[in-house]
Structures are given as C-alpha cells and as structure tokens.
Amino acid sequence: MLILECPYCGVKAEETELAPGGEAHLKRFGPGSPDEDFEAYMFARKNPKGVHFERWRHAYGCGKWFLAARCTATLEVFGTYPAQTTEPPADIVAKIMAKRPDWKGYK
C-alpha cells in the first residue's frame, strides 16, 4: 500500500487515490518508424528488480500525471516529479546513487 507524494498538489496520496501507468520516459514512435522502435515503445519493458521509473496519476485527487522513482524490490520511494520531463531529474538520480551504489543508472 504505497504512499506517493503528488508533486502538483503536495498531497501524500495513498495508493488507492492513485492510478498506475507503467514505465516512464518511453519515447513515442509514430508512423513510418522502424518495427523495432515501435515494438520497444509499445511492448519491451525494463521491468527491473530494483530502481524503476514509472508513471502515476493522482486519479482521486488533482488528476495530474506524475512520475516516481521507486525500488520494485523494497518499494522504497526515492522521489516523485512532474510528468513533463524527459528523463529523471538530477537530484533524484543523485539520491538513488547514494542509496544504491551498485545501481547501473537510468539508461
């Protein structure tokens, strides 16, 4: 039963107020793109056992999508940030590096 702080309204929302939305920072590939790219966008998933970046919507709340950095093995949350970002913010990356020295990084 996760708690994630919505970066838009500041509410420490509990899981039942949120809707999960899968892996974050996927790049959309549209018409004409190579099959592999489209497949990677739609289907291939990192599914890491460890640090993961994912999408959440504060569905029973302000309705905004946001992103979270979370460990899928311990459920520790490293931070949340707005959806309008193309890669994890530096401060969250630094925090993860400090807590998970063997983390291989976002890519």
Next chain:
Amino acid sequence: MSKVASALGGARYDGFAHVREIGPLGMISLRAKPDVTGLAEAVTAVTGCPLPAQRRVELAGGNVAGWMSPDEYLLIVPYDGVKAALATLAEKLAGQHHLAVDVSDARAVFRIEGDKAAEVLMKLAPVDHATLEPGELRRSRAAQVAAAFWQQDGGYTLVCFRSVAGYVMGLLRHSAQSGAELF
C-alpha cells in the same frame, strides 16, 4: 424553478452526525494556469474570493473558490448566477487560454454536521484530518467514488458526482449511524 431538482431532492439523515443533501449550487469548473493575466481578478469578480492557493478553499458568504489542481478551480455561486458568472469570466479572461464550464448539474453536494462530523469522513476517505487545515480543500475518494470536501460553517461540505449521489448518501447514512461513533 420547480423543474430544477437536486440529485436527491434534499435527502437527510440524522445519526450521531447530521447529513443532508443541499443544492443544486451554481458551480463552475475553471481551467486556467494561475499566471493567466486577470485570473485572480476574474475569480474575485465572480465569487468575491481571492484566487485560492494550492489546496486552499476561499469562502465568501455562500460563494466558494477552491483550488482543484495546478490549472483548475472550482467556483461556487448561486445556481441562478452561473450564466452571469460565466459571462464575467469570459469577459475578464478574453484572449487568454482558459476553459470555464458550468458543472452545477454534474455534482451533488452534502453537508455533514455535528460535533463528530469528521468521524463520518474518517470512515470513508483516506485522509488525515489532523493535518487537514481549516480552509483546505481535499480531493480524495469516499469509499469507491471521487469526492472533495472542506470545513465550512462548523461542518463539512462534500461534493461528488451527481450520478453517485445515492451511493454517497448510502455511505454517509451507514457511517453516521448512532452507536457507530469512533471515539
């Protein structure tokens, strides 16, 4: 006005807390970013309230201006005043990217009153009332549906979607039964 009916026709329930459906109230969903020129002025013109800050609700008489999200406000005015309010908003925000829409009939509104009114909500919403400040609008859920509520006039005002008004009334009735006080 007899043809205008609130969702439950003013249903009431008296248990350890007092529950009643009120309305319909005039409600406007206003979508605009806070930095839109003239927004604060427009909101004040319509409601008499200042532009609410994050998670805040401002009250002025029966009027309300609530912060719903970084680009959404809930304005409450008399039911008959919506048309004029929309016109005012259109005028004040002309040329600015915004959306103001009448949602008066899409909502049901409840009052929960009594010393232990908070206990009714504690059974339904995963919200920490000890950290809920006066003047805070909290969007959450009431059991299985979306709801927003705030403290007002010694009780709580709760807003939900109109179609689930009967369900929410059922929840409130179940939660407010005498003998089911929490503390």
Next chain:
Amino acid sequence: MKRYSVFAIAREALRYHQGWEKAWASPAPKSSYDVVIVGAGGHGLATAYYLGKNFGITNVAIIEKGWLGGGNTGRNTTIIRSNYLQDPSAAIYEKARSLYEDLSQDLNYNVMFSPRGLLMLAQTHHEVRGYLRTVHANNLQGVTTEWIGPEKVKELVPIMNIDGPRYPVLGALYQARGGTARHDAVAWGYARACSAMGMDIIQQCEVTGVRSANGVVTGVDTTKGYIGTKKLGIVVAGHSGQVADMAGFRLPVESLALQALVSEPIKPCMDVVVMANTVHGYMSQSDKGEMVIGGGTDGFNNFTQRGSFQHIEETLRALIETFPMISRLKMLRQWGGIVDMTGDRSPIISKTPLGNCFINCGWGTGGFKAIPGSGWAMAELVAKGEPGPLAEEFNMYRFREGRFIDESVAAGVAH
C-alpha cells in the same frame, strides 16, 4: 524409484515408515549438460519431464534459485480449465487439461486432479454474448464446454445468490471437466519423475550470468559455479526479465503482484469452481475445506510477493455479494505471487535472439492450469529447436507483428 501405492504404504507402516526413499535427489551440479532448465517451478519441471519422456533427453539439469515449486506453482488458486476463446490458447490449455486427467497415473504421484467442474458466471448481457462466443469456439476446438442457465447454476452451487439484485446471474460458461489439483503435488510429482530419469534438480542455486559464443548459448554462471550446456531453457516467470537481461534481450513482460487468500476450513459446501468476472472474484473449496479465493492484480511492477490490500477487499466484497453466507467466515491467510504479464496477457514460448536459448514465460495469472501443456510444448521447442504447433503462435515476436492472442476479448478476462 519405488512405486507409490496403498500396498507400499501398508508395507512401510509396518516398519514405522522408516523405509521411504527420497522423492528426488539433491546432487551437486555436473560440469555440463545437454539441456539446462532455469527454474524448477511447475513449468520448468514439466519441460524437463517431457524432454525425457517424449524425446529421451535426460542429461538435464533443472536449476532453482530457491526451493522447487516455491514460486507461483505453490502460490496459486489451483484452478484448471481450458475454456479459452482463441485457438492457440484453447489448444495449449486443453492439452494441459487433458494431461492433468492422467497425470497422477503418469507420474505415480497423486496430484489430486479433481475435475469437479468450473463455472464462469455471466452477470451482464455483454458477458452472456462473450461466453456464448466461447462455447461456439470451444465446440470447434474440441474443448467440451456448455452454456447453462441460472437455474442450473443454482443447482450446481446452492450457496450462491443468483438473484442479484445488482448483478443477477444470467447463466454461466460451464466446463464440467475443469476443476482443481493440488499445486505442490504437481511440482513434487514432476520433480520425483525427473529425478527418477536421472535428471539433476539443483536447488538453492541462482543463475548469475548467461554465457554465449558466436550468438549461441554455452552455459550459465551460478552460485554453485559455471555449468555448461548445449541448450538453455528459461522458465522463471516473474524473474524472466532478469534472466533475459543476462542473456542480452528484453521482453514484453512486466512483473506484477497477484494475491490470493483462504478462509478457515468448513465442511464441504461447494463442489465446483466459480469465477465471477464482472465483480472480480473467484472461489473454490479445497479438500481441506478452506474457501480458496483469488483477487486482482496490482498495476505496478513489484517483486515483493506482497500485494495491495484493496484488491483483497474488492474481491471479498464481490464474493460476499455472490455468496452471502461467507460473510462470517474468516480470512486465515493471504499471500502474493509475482506474475509475469505480457503485452497481450498471453504467454511466450519462443526462440530468442540468443541461439539455443529458449524462453517460456508470460503466463500471468493463468500459469498453473497450463503446466503440463506448457512443459509439453516447451520440451518440443527445446528438443527440436523449432516450435511445434502448440507453441508456434506464442512466439515473442508476435507483438511486433501485431498478431495478438488476446483472451480479454471474451468477457472472461480473469484467468
């Protein structure tokens, strides 16, 4: 292997059961094998078993990070059915179901397959149409199912409230030869049979790397050292992504938590398996008397084998509405498993970008019922290097081509 029978028990009883031999051996790994299967769950063990039985390949190691049968095989609600809509699904699940019919005799281990019948309730007109479609499809697929009306449902399950009022039962998709089996026994029975064929089941041995040369697999690094192999089968369910990563490819798979629970045991009251998809709940009664209940899947990646409690609540709400008499039963134990979900919620039995490396995963919430069929198809793929008809449609490249095997199109979305 000494055969199990009532006579064996009587004989052993006279000597206080001191003479039973080990059900399976626990050897140290050899330096190399013809085939290494990673994962000693039901699917991995069944793969090994049919490699031996159908193809005579017995120089096989089954490597398990924990204890055999300790993953989803030992954590599910033991439902067995094959009333699937799509042809490839119906084929493999029916193959599995038909193998379950004789599995106890085949393995000489009582897996307690109990074809007690399985009902999928239709509680909306939409569901009625979806299940009728499934019955028509099953008739052409050679899967025996039927559509039954509400009266027959009530007759089969007297404790059910079929009158609603919210979701009256409009009928049900009924598979009379669906049912349950004892989940642990399936793993143990296969393990014993594999061991008897001379295969090595190596528990407490985690794979830490996959080695290859010229695009072809050569072996695996493990916590018990390097093990060479000519062929590698990856059958690790929720951890498929991690092992695939070692083998150098990415899967269309996400690992999510799925939960189940049991009540305290009561005397027999329900002799069929009931699934109610509109309200999200399914229930059967175990031979011990516990009501075995399955819930929904979380929507986020999770490797903890713990789920979110709201799914338990949601399921129990639904089941109390459907079976009002269970309200005063008590939840004895709840648990979670990690299920591997693919992009179309159907499994993958496939060659991979790495030569002689094969993968079997993505069974999601429906794996237990498939075990014998999955092992059968995977064994064929590993042995021949090419999929047979059972596995062909389940290749991992179908997503790129858009060739989904989507079972959610019928009303019955839960597995």
Next chain:
Amino acid sequence: MSTRLAKGGRLIDRAAPQDFTFNGKRLRGFKGDTLAAALLANDQMLVGRSFKYHRPRGIVASGAEEPNALVNMGEGGRFEPNQRTTTTELFDGLTCTSQNHFPSLEFDIGVLNNYAARFLPAGFYYKTFIHPRAAWKHVFEPIIRQSAGLGKVPKDRDADRYEQAYAFCDLLITGGGIAGLQAALTAGKAGKRVWLMEQTAHWGGRAPVDGVEIDGTPAEAWVKNAVQALEAMENVTMRLRCMAAGSYDHGYVLADEKVADHTPGDGRPRHRLWRIRAGQIIAATGAIERPLSFAGNDIPGVMLAAAMRDYLVNWAVAPGDRTVVVTNNDDAYRTAIALKEAGLEVPVILDARATVTGDLPAKARALGIRVEAGKAIAKVKGGKRVTSVAICAQAGQGAVLEEIACDAVAMSGGWSPVVHLWSHCGGKLNWDAAQAHFAPDPARPPLNHDGSALVVTAGAASGVLLAGDVLANATAAAGGDVAPVASGPVEAAMEPVWVMPQGATIDLRMKMWLDYQNDVKVSDVQLAAREGYSSVEHTKRYTTLGMATDQGKLSNINGLAVLADSLSSPIPQVGTTTFRPPYTPVTFGALAGEARGDIFQPLRQTPIHAWHEAHNAYFEPVGLWRRPYCYPRPGETHEQAVHREVVNTRTNVGLLDASTLGKIIVKGPDAGKFLDMLYTNVMSNLGIGKCRYGLMCSEQGFLSDDGVVARIDEDTWLCHTTSGGADRIHAWMEDWLQCEWWDWQVYTANVTEQFAQIAVVGPNARKVLEKLGGMDVSKEALPFMQWADGEMGGFRVRAYRISFSGELSYEIAVPASEGRAFWDALVTAGAEFGMMPYGTEGLHVLRAEKGFIMIGDETDGTVIPQDLNLGWAISKKKADYLGKRGQERPFLASPDRWKLVGLETLDGSVIPDGSIAPAPGTNANGQRNTQGRVTSTYYSPTLKRGIAMGLVKGGLSRVGETIEMTRLDGSTLQVKIVDPVFYDKEGEKQNV
C-alpha cells in the same frame, strides 16, 4: 476435575453470572470470562476433535494461539464456525457447539482415522488413491472432504453490519502489555501522535498474572496508573479488543476492532476494520509459550503452563486437581507455585535440565513441591482426559521410571517472540540459541517508503523475557532513556528440548504432536525430511504443519527444530516459513466493510432513473450505470417488449434516456490539432454548428471508442463517447496532454453528468418537439448532423440532429437538474403521437438494422476500423494519429483480416449469439478452421426476420455467398453473406 475456585479471578465479576450453552448443555460463567475459561469452569475438558484423526481435543492455551478449542457459535444470521473460545468473551445467551465430529463429540466415528493413523502418515494421499483414475474424484476425494473441514457451513445472510475507518499516527503500538504501555508512555510524553491497541479486553498483558513488581508496586497497579496517564494524553489514542492483523508496505496496518462481538445485536457495527497509516510501528506483541513434544502431549488436560496460570489467576479456574508440571525453563515454576498456593496439588515438577537452580525452583521446593531434574514425560496416559503420566529420564529412550496419577499436565518449552508484524513486510530474524527462539534482527528491519525502519519491536517481541528487560527494551524502542525498574526472581537459563525424551523411540515419536489441529507429529516431520522435503516450506506443505487455523503459532518453531535435527542442519539454516497476514483470522464481513447491499458498489443513476423504475424498466448494468434494457408491460416478455419498442420507434416515436453518453469539452488554440491526433478522421475542419462521427483507436491501432463530435465555437469542441467510455477517454485525453504534448494549449472537461440527454427518435419526433414548442427544429433550421442551442417547452436545451437508428432523430441535452422535468414534458407532449420509451436492447436492434457498429459488439479490442469498412472515417491525409503506426504492422495490414458483413439465415431465423463460421479442414492442433463469426445478431421486428452483422474473411467481396455457422448444439445452419445495412440503405429516413 476442572473447576472454578471459590476465591480469586482478577478479571471476573462474580456478581454477574452469564448463562450459555455448549452442545445444548446449559452452563453458567461470569462476566469477564472467556468462553474457554467458562467451559473449563464447568469441567468441559473435551471441546473438539482434531482435523485428521478426529482425536479428542481440549483447551491448551489461553489466547490467540489456541489450536484446539474452536466452536460453532451463534445461530442463524449470527452463526459463525471456528470461533476461538480462548479469545471469545462470554456473554449471556451465548450458544455454541463443538466441531468436526459425527455423531457427537463424545462418540465420533471419525476417530477410526486415529486407529488407522499408522497407515495415514504425512502426505499418504500423495502416494495412494492413484488407481483407478476415476476413483479420486468419485470415491476418495468426497470421503476426504467430508472428513476434513472443521466448522459447520453457515446458511444465512450475516445479520450484522461492519464498517471501516482510516487513522493516521506517528507511532502505532500494537500490544497493551507492559511493553506497549511503557512505549506509549514514552512516545506520548515526547509529544508523538500515538495509537496503542490491545487485542484482548484488558490492558496489562501477562505481567499482572506473573506477579511482577514495577517501580516497587505490583504490576496491576502500575498498569492501572499507566492507562490513566495515557488516557489523559490528548495525543494518545487507545483501543481495546483491537487486533493488528497485518502490516503492509509504507506503514499501512490493518486492525480489526471487535466492537460488538461481546454485545451481539446491540445495534453497533460488529467489527470495525481500521486502516491505519503509521509513521512507525512498535510491535509490542509479546511472546507465545511453546509446548513440549512428548508422547500423548495432545490429550485433553495437557496445557501450556502459562495458560494454566492465566486460568487460575484471571478467571479462578483450575483445569486440574493434580497437575504435573513439565518444563525446560524456570518460568513454568510460577505455574506450579500458583497452583500450590491456590491449594491445588502439584505432585511433581519434571525439569528436563540436568541441574535446576534459581529462585523459582527454590521457592517451589520450599512449598514442598517435588522437583525432578533431568526428567521427562515418557508418555501421558488417558483418552478424553489425562489420567497419569509416565516419567523417564530426559537423556534416555523413554524407559518408564515411575507413573504418577494426575488429571492435568502443565508444560513449558520456552517462549517465542510474536514477530508477525515485524515479518509481514520483510523484517528478518536471528536465531537466539540461548533462548531457543527466532527474534527480530534490528539490523534488518522491514523498510518504510523512505528506506527507514518501519517496525521496531518492544519487550518480549524483541526476545527479552524478564520484566525489567522488557521495560528497558520498550523504553528504548520508543526513543526514551529512563525505564521503570522491575524486580523479580533471578531465572536460570532455559535449555532447548525439542523431543522428550531426547532419544525417544519411533513409537513414542508417533504420539508426539506438533500441530494439534492438523495432527502433525514429530514422526511426520521426520518422514518429510527423510523423503527430501527438506526445505521448511516443503515440510510445511507436505505435512500441513502450521497450516491450521492457528497458523502454527504453537507448532512452527518446534516443527522446524525437529526438521533441522532430522537434516543435521543448524536451525537458522533451515529458516522459518513466511509470516503472512492476518495475525489471527479476520472476518470477511469486516474486510468488505460497508460495501454490502445497496452500497456494495456505486450505482450510477441518471436524473431520469426514478422514472424508469416507476415504469417497470428491466435494467441492465452498463459499467456502474444501470440502464433500462426495456420496459415490459404486464404480460409481456422482455423480448416482446423490445420488439414493441422497436416497431413503435420506427412507426411513431421513441424516447431514450441517453444521459450516460460521455460528453467531453475540448477547448483551446490547439484543440483542433489535438483532436486530429485523437480521432482517425479530421476534426479540426469541422464547421461550427456541425456534427461529425469519429473513431478513436488505441496506440496499437485497435478501435477503442466512437461518437459524434460537435464543433461549439472557434476553439471549442464537444466530444461524445460511449457510455462506458467517458471516464476512460477523458483520462486518455489528459494522459496525452499532460505526458506527451504538454506544450499544446488545450483544456478538457468531462461534462457527462452536467446534462441529461434524451433521444427523441422516429417519424413523429419533430411533431413531438414542435408540440413542446420553442426553437425551430425544422429540416431547414436544424439539418441532419448539426446542432443548435435554444429553448424548448421552457427548457434551456442543446439539440443535436444525430441518429443512431436511421430515423428522424434529435438528441436533446438539458441541465441534469432539469432532466426529469424535461423527460416528463416530452412524455406528455408525445402522448398523442404514440410515443413510448425504449431501452438499450431496442437501441441495439435499431442500430443493427441500419448496420451501425457498436463498440463492444463489433469491436473487442482486436478489431481495427478498417475491419469494419470504416476506412472512410480514417484520414489518408494526416501524417499521424493515435493508432496509425500500430495499424501499419503486418498482421493489421493483412488482406486476410476478417471484415464486416451482414449475415442472414436462409429461413429467416436468428443466428445464435456467438456463432462462428467454420472453414474446411483443421489446423495443426486439430482444431476446426474458422472463417468468421457473428458480432451482433437480432430478430428484426421491422423486417420480421433474423439479421446479423459479423466479421468474415474476405468481407464484402463475398456478398451473396452462403456459409455455415455453428449452433450451440454442435450443428450448423446456412447463412448468406449480405450487405450489413438491412434497413433504409439510402439513409432517407434520418434526413427528413
């Protein structure tokens, strides 16, 4: 004889007798009794039968760990099986019966299993019942099922109600013994927001029973003071009868408060499930005493030593007159001393330790109790009650030295911390060899959302057992540094004893019970180890050890010690099984909370719902809505009603409540661009005042929703969605706007519920509206596929000239608050034109006659618009729209896809729902090949024959061909492929 003593009993009120029945026998206890205490007070030593062998079972414990004393309790809507008597508070009028026997508790034929026990070892069923195949299902399984199970099956609906509540705190302390109280005092004084809960009805836990002194006062007084002090703190909330059932991630704790179990029918909720979010949890959950494994340790009258002390001190109940005490530690001497001081006989204390020193043994000896060091029980004798014990040396194989008559045995094998809440979320344990138990490893706690320790343990749960240590540990757990001082006797070290005597022969080991309820014995665990079920999880599952309703609270540690010994492995290497919630079983009703009956799920209602109900609508669920399926008149079947409604709509005029249709406003400078991405066709060029049908696809390319879009003004569009699609599509729009195209200037608003929307459909539709009066609804003023705002019969309306039936049709939206009044006005105005309401099934028939597709019927998540001949609604000009790339994939672009056609039988009959068109031959899996399927099939009352739509390989190129389609009985029928538009192909009627 088990009796009530004349004096004592700190928890009972002798002035308040409570009458109850057990198996129909009328018995009496006192207020404050547990049911178990009251049964013992009435000499009811035999209370049930075990699961497998149906052996006689007596009360063995005094709390939540009790495995035996479970009863069927109550009647009718308050009947509950498997009620644990040791945690059930007695109330006047309680009725209960014992479980798992036939015909009676005293004479149970199931006990035959006991005589055959030798042939029924652990896992025997895996090795037999294999042949013949059919016998398992038809013979063996039914016998096993009938003999298994425990309590009776409830028959009735639950008469009680339940509720849930949320709570938040800095610190949740579970357990109201001295550790919990001290932790609460410490944290409370520090100003933390504290919740303190205790599963029983009393604060104080064991300390008052054990006669501990704290800060120079008796524990009882200290507890009283502590409770008073805590009650005075505003930041501390205290709950009795509240059991912390499980701890979940991020500090979420479920606690079951038994509000009215002891006062049934008083109108309060029976249970309240608290969902607590705690910043940190202190588990002050105490410890549980372990039994000793000796032959006959399951005979009624054999009881945990501390439990016997509880019955004596708390409830003035003496389970026996002559009690033999057997132990491996000093604590059990307290029981012997208490019994002796109560005037009861203790013929001997058998202490497995070779040397016995320390204060408590000295005191026992001083009281004249015989203490035998290095001795053990070889065997307890008796059937339904202990009659004597045979004594042997602990070191030997069990040669009997002496037999002592007695009627009760108090045993103690040491104590195990209750670590459930610590372990639920992944806290790890250490093996404490000195005390022979697993205790929490503070270095490996369960983690909170920020990576900090979520749970700390306090007191005995930490593995400290002496009162002084308990208080110090609890103080530290709560962040304090000054602990009260407790004084007590010095206790000598315990000595692990897993089998008694140490070298017991197999015939003795076959009589040593580990799991009393599931009948798992020492020999069973040894058998599992011998057969290679060597993981503790394998052993548990193979033998069913610890899987009974007590979840192994008494048996797990003993069992795994036996397993470790059998494997010659150290205990910590064998490890424990996983601890799973709940700590003790929780009633389903409490977990479902308020969600029953009317509020089982939200029921969405349109403003016109009450009218539908009043007019005999037969409803169908559509998502959470209920929509009228049809309005049967007296004597009509649903089918007849649908046909009448359809015909009337075609010939006169029909009225449909379409309020559930989704309505989403999309506005902004980039709204047109946005909608062009969302829909497959172009919406940006739609003229103001005009309507256009549009399709939305998932990014995979599959058709996901459809509806009519209206252009409201220069930068505003109104998008209609399907009834089920409104929230989903709105969320979908917001997803793209927030997460992909966040620089586009577009706002959306879901205004579905703002409007009641009513379709007036049929040749007389215009007449009805004209009768109502107001805005001009003529063909010229409001042509097909346009909309207009206006006033109608005094209502503010927006009228859309759109048709989903092929008839002249208006969909009219009014504010929801006026929806009912407007509907009524239409009903009145329509009366003279033959207007009738029609339901969703009529709607389906009408659209099918016109060949209009329905999301969910023609689509199922695998269908693309091209399959449905909707290519005309897919823009060829647009570079991109959601789903376009997905549709480029080979399988979606294949010419072999099944495409939409009309279908009709040669004889006019209706094609069965779900019917499939087989093709010649079979596939590689032996399945019959197929070439199509029906998607919608109805009897058309307009055409007076069956009509259908379907997807068929080759699609419209095969019009005129006849194919076979399946019937449910396995036969087939002949079906002709036709154009899918069955009615008014030219579309003249809707455009009048």
